Amino acid sequence: MQIANFTIPLGLGWMFSSAQTRLGAIQQTFLTSNNVTESAATMAYTLPPLPYSYDALEPHFDKETMEIHHSRHHQTYVNSLNAALEGTDLSTLAVDELITKLDQVPSDKRTAVRNHGGGHSNHSFFWKNLKPNTTIPTDLQTAIEQTFNTLEAFQQEFEKRAATVFGSGWAWLVKEPDGSSLKIVTTSNQDSPLMGEAVAGPGTSGVPILGLDVWEHAYYLKYRNKRPDYAKAFWEVVNWEEAGVRFRQA
Template identity: 80%
Template sequence: MAFTLPELPYSYDALEPHFDQETMEIHHSRHHQTYVNSLNAALEGSELSGLAVDEVITKLDQVPAEKRTAVRNHGGGHSNHSFFWKNLKIGTTLSGDLKAAIEKDFGSFETFQQQFEKAATTVFGSGWAWLVKKDAALKIVTTHNQDSPLMGEAVAGTSGFPIIGLDVWEHAYYLKYRNKRPDYIKAYWEVVNWDEASRRYKQSS
């Protein structure tokens, strides 16, 4: 069963002015579609193609060696972006158990924001910044390229259950923010879907 591009739960202009319509359309319909197409090509005829993509990227050791890099890159891209789109929405508020956990593990929401922004800004080249649940605590981690914390320490250099994640590839922000990644990172706080983040936090418990 082939992987497919998920529909966005909002229009391409729904995150304006923070994330612009043109970037969202290109990011979703072209970049994400390419990851889907390439993953399908890499897994054609494999039993892994019948699994959910999040499960596929936890089983990279079961992928034939000659296909493993393609599945890591494009499976990671499909998984990360499928998560990312759900993680975006204007008008939600951090509250409840997730707010309490962030304040407990980072001291304050403001400290968490500062640490997350620093992590996202200092990713060299392309990658992601994440808030993950790991060992009963929240942690900020980064991954390179399309690696995911779900891939585990041996592959991605980190691990954990993603709560929120920010794509810091240039294709995610360059049309609007040019080379000003820090401005894009600050704009992210205006579009974080805290309702989805809270749901994932409860799921991780």
């Protein structure tokens, strides 16, 4: 056996081969332990793929932010949720159902599931909530105008509410639980209207139709401290078609 200009005696060839095998195993273990994803077979919840490329929303939502937001921040919520639920049978629930049943989560795991389950649910919603060049369906626009008078007035109010969330959180357009009307609500951190008012706060319950992530990780690389500019850019990439589907199903 030869390596470069050195010859390994035949009797020692097995030692070199064995060392190569051990090194390969060590490298594989290191790569696996440092990888942010695991196989679907070993994970209860997994990171959903984006239905578009990272640069599809340029120049309004930049590629670098989208890639970091999806592949790192969302992945962390998924990993942390799986860790929190290890040893329970709660991971058999769809994440949107899971966060409506926080009272059934063991008390020592409840905060982690609220934060990371909320993060996974909210972001899974958010990615579908985005798509360039869509047109608002007539029925959804009519419902918005019935509540806010005009589409423009709704957008201005939504931007205002998004810009004034203190710290980190979300702005939402939701359909009232009784299906009677629409309203704008905000939640803190990774809380969701699906969690109900007892968790997310008074007046927050409803079925999400639109949602905007106003954590700094969602916009700071491009917009810095100008959250209102980010909120205004949302209308350039909002998936009105998906919102219309959610509106009709709510």
